[in-house]
Amino acid sequence: MQNQFKSGFVAIIGRPNVGKSTFMNRVIGQKIAIMSDKAQTTRNKIQGVYTDQQKQIIFIDTPGIHKPKHKLGDFMVKIAENALDEVDAIMFMINAEEGYGRGDQFIIDRLQSVRKPVFLIINKIDLVHPDQLLPMIEQYRNAYSFEEIIPISALEGNNVGHLMDVLTEHLPEGPQYYPEDQVTDHPERFIISELIREKVLQLTREEIPHSIAVVIEQIQQREDDEKILVQAAIIVERKSQKGIVIGKQGRMLKEVGQRARADIEKLLGSKVYLELWVKVQENWRNRPHQLREFGFNQDEY
Incomplete structure (x- = not known):
């Protein structure tokens, strides 16, 4: 049987x-x-x-x-x-x-x-x-x-x-909820933002980690060289944090971009052109409308 x-x-x-x-x-x-x-x-x-x-x-x-x-x-x-x-x-x-x-x-x-x-x-x-x-x-x-x-x-x-x-x-008998080749229910946009955020966490110290969010502004196929264009904003809470994330002569942001691009290319199975910039949104972690805007929708829970 x-x-x-x-x-x-x-x-x-x-x-x-x-x-x-x-x-x-x-x-x-x-x-x-x-x-x-x-x-x-x-x-x-x-x-x-x-x-x-x-x-x-x-x-x-x-x-x-x-x-x-x-x-x-x-x-x-x-x-x-x-x-x-x-x-x-x-x-x-x-x-x-x-x-x-x-x-x-x-x-x-x-x-x-x-x-x-x-x-x-x-x-x-x-x-x-x-x-x-x-x-x-x-x-x-x-x-x-x-x-x-x-x-x-x-x-x-x-x-x-x-x-x-x-x-x-301990699991019940039940259906296959997802296709066998699907490994997550999150859209690629979310995973890409998390991969970028991971690199900032790895490379920065002290007050930076918890005060950042990453918002994907655009993902689209470039016509001229077939690369996928990914544009993303790294959100911080203070100007001093912006300076840390960008780094001296832009070195920190460049390193974040290089590491993230490698993971994003593995995820998408395609060459990627990654554009990153840093924005200051003061005290965003305590502002409900910004939490919603950055993907933390409390109404869903």
Whole structure:
């Protein structure tokens, strides 16, 4: 007798910077979520779609749940919490290096009302000694009744296959929601903006990361050389930040452009002409109309 096809939605939640996006990119096999060593990198729900002959798992990589400090932060936490109501299972991911923290208790308190299986995923096990894991597992087990506790390394791929098998067991029989070659439900425009933002996060320090947004102004085919023209604005909150992002004699912006163009060309499968500029929009993270304009539409959540 042939096994029935399984499908379902799995939310990935956790404190900022525990490796949610790294896991997503590992499983999907290509970059759809941006990675950075800065906290709160992910700002929107990123849906990654994994499909094989037996199953389709739609992963929702939520923004890290944290105590918000501005309207953008409120929006990010609201997205993450709402995702818990829409899914078949929840992966609560923690960083093995950091262990149990107040931020985890903040999330566990919110999980108390959830009626879906919750799996504790201890990520980054490649960075700790195995002896450190047992007391950590015991501590989390005492805090919440997890369906299962699974240690992994998303970066190295350790135990990720086992995790996928466990998730599959808990998924209902269901349809294939997306074509088998589709890996995300986000339009290319969104992914391109995220790839550009990732490069700014990688290259800048201090106050820059959280005060930037990227708006794609135009994507079109150039007639003269068949390259795709991508024009994008990097939004910052202060003039001093604009200077940092542009860099001395434009070097920083040029480096952002070179790195982003390489990823965008892989995404589009075509040569790209990338034009970037920097705009100042003071205090945009606290202005609802600008949050909407930059793609953070609170009315949808």
